[in-house]
Amino acid sequence: MRGKIPPHDTIPKTTMSTLTKNPETACATRVQFVTPRANFHHDANGYTLEVELPGVSKDGVEITVDDGQLAIIGHRSGAPSQGRGLHNERQAADFRRVFDLDPSIDTTNIAAGIEQGLLTVKLHKAETAKPRKITVS
């Protein structure tokens, strides 16, 4: 990839930083998250990130960009189904996943949409980082 650093997960690092930022509350309310499945591909204009967040509506998605990291949190909506559980495989916790961003990504130009629990985030490359052809004069 011609010297580019592909974005990758840094979940342990970020978990540690959130713990050290506010250790008291971190210990008092231990929030558990589920890591959602994601697909990540790259083309000339930038990156497309697809994250599976079943049970998360448009209002339940929180996307933050901070310090070169893209954090996605998905809060599950909807009332818990009534009745006693006979069989349980689904997890009730909210989703969270953090990605390190390629420095060439224009963080002011990030578009996201969610449809049937599938979050699509379009990350565009900064104009200066796009491949250019230079003609010799």
Added chain:
Amino acid sequence: MSILRYQTPELTAWSPYDRLSSLRGFLDSAFHLANYRPENGPAWAPALDVLEDDEKVTIVLDAAGLKSEDFDLSLQDGDLTISGERKQEEDSQKGESFRSERFFGRFSRTITLPSPVKAEAVQASYKDGVLTVTLPKAEEAKPKKITVGLN
């Protein structure tokens, strides 16, 4: 019919029943192999919950990124089969892929219902990537209160 369970090999925490689950995984893979057809491609199985109360049985299935017409539900001999297909979009094939954790292709889950249901009153809805199937219980399966006479 597939008895394949929900699978997230690398994302779940270590289970205390690790040995048991590896035995189960072995048995599942043996059945899976018997059920395998090349045209079906690699199978996947979405996670589901089965809930029951006095009036109905509810099945909740997590499957993000499908369309409601992609699901196929059938009820036969007290077994509910939910099958469907998640299609891969054309444009995601383009470019270079860094991470490919999502499953595509066909899936099928079969649940043996805990009680008889009214087949004509079954309802299904798909919202925010969650399929909810509500199966009202048949009259004979609902609990009845019997008052004991005093004399």
